[in-house]
Amino acid sequence: MDLFVFTSTLSPTLLYTSLCLVIFTILFLFFTTKSSSKNSTPPPKLPPGKTGWPIIGETLDLLLIGRKGHPENFLHDRMQRHCPDIFRTSLFGDSKMTFFCGPTAHKFLFTNENKLVGAWWPKSFNKIFLSEGTSALNSLATSSASVQVEESKRVRNLISGFLKRDAIQKYIPVMDAVAKHHIENEWAPKGDNVVVIDMAKKFTFELACQLLLNVTDSKQVAKFDDRFRNVIAGMMSVPIDFPGTSFNRAIKDANLIRKELLTLIKERKMAVQQKNKDSIIIRDLLSHLLVTPDEDGKLMNDVEIADKIVGQLIAGYDTASTTITFILKYLAENPHFYDEVFKANVTCWSVHSTHKNPAFFPNPEKFDPTRFEGDGPLPFTFVPFGGGPRMCPGKEYARLVILVFMHNLVTRFKWSKLIPNDKIIFKPVPFPEGGLPICLHPHKN
Ligand code: HEM
Secondary structure (H helix, E strand, O other), rough: EEEEEEOOOOOOOHHHHHHOOOOOOEEEEEEEEOOOOOOOOOOOOOOOOOOOOOEEHHHHHHHHHOOOOOOOOHHHHHHHOOOOOEEEEEEEOOOOOOEEOOHHHHHHHHEEEOEEEEEEHHHHHHHHHOOOOOOHHHHHHOOOOOHHHHHHHHHHHHHHHHOOHHHHHHEHHHHHHHHHHHHHHHHHHHHOOOEEEHHHHHHHHHHHHHHHHOOOOOHHHHHHHHHHHHHHHHHOOOOOOOOHHHHHHHHHHHHHHHHHHHHHHHHHHHHHHOHHHHHHOOHHHHHHHHOOOOOOOOOOHHHHHHHHHHHHHOOOOOHHHHHHHHHHHHHHHOHHHHHHHHHHHOHHHHOOOOOOOOOOOOOOOOOOHHHHHOOOOOOOOOOOOOOOOHHHOOHHHHHHHHHHHHHHHHHHEEEEEOOOOOOOOOOOEEEOOOOOOOEEEEOOO
């Protein structure tokens, strides 16, 4: 029996977090078991629900509802219509999906990863993310669940070596320098009209290119940026691979990105080989993966490295920048919190990630970071980075990037919104429709 599950609570914020999985790596968590039937009438043990149109299933519904600004309604409608805890649907070319909803589902999934459930991607994502003709990856895609689990653990351990808290703290000076440079050269000159979403994306992507690839050339960064935008747009489009479609463009651009990365990897490899092993200083994830063997002493091959780097860049593409955008929005709307942040000289990532289910977070629409004080939210109700063995490997990186950036911005400027009631739209991550234009007010001293 194939059963495909996805977890979410009732809240839009959490839905956003979960939707991030689809986009950036990244980012839906899908769990599978086997399904048996293609009949329209489900066998008795399948959850209630509809699989919609052939191939596209209910994808259009999800995208349209997201564009109207309420992607959570895709869940709410079906939870009401079919069942509040579990329902079946079909998205992004996969007809056997089941959504699990609420904290109990979170607990179940996080604690049963690799036991009762395993992570899995929609077929359409594989077309974008797996290199063509790579026997290792193609065989992995069709290999047994236990091989996939082991492989995923191996890759995760290698990547976490670079992204874990202790390791990533070494890069705070780089983050700080890039943030200062960015604010000075991009934000300050446009002071009376800074479109936050664009600037935040530019900053987080430039920093990711530097810390993950050691690429600092602005032209190369801009070229990567254009291609990544297309890849992300294609990931969330109807998966029709035909010239001119977003999906087709995403496949082409993902291939171009990998090709460029392979060239970069070859150059870097040669540079590494010319050096004495002990004199190599690791400054980026790519170099880390080139020289760090797994537990069996095996190094990743070039294609694997390129694929993994693409995954990290996609996973981190919109997530941190959207978070920065919303922190700025909420701080502009709630100046008393700005003052506290300024006085404390520190900001906290979690203030942004409010959960909107009143059953767990009273008055969920209100921006109230104090809700995270004291004992904080109930277990499994606040899971912005997921949980269990697949918890976001970029969470320490994201937290630090956001903290360092906010520290630098808050210590130089206050700001006010230029569009008072900018609508929030979801594409599929949430962002203010006008991009959050703000006016910066430098501190007097
Ligand atoms: C505010 C920023 C971010 C949020 C809210 C976020 C959230 C998440 C969530 C909810 C997951 C799924 C976890 C699970 O399945 O249990 C995830 C997965 C992932 N994230 Fe993040 N993330 C953020 C930033 C980043 C960044 C900056 C990177 C890369 C540097 C990154 C890399 C990844 C990767 C590679 C995965 C897939 C993990 C796997 O499947 O094993 N994330 N993220």
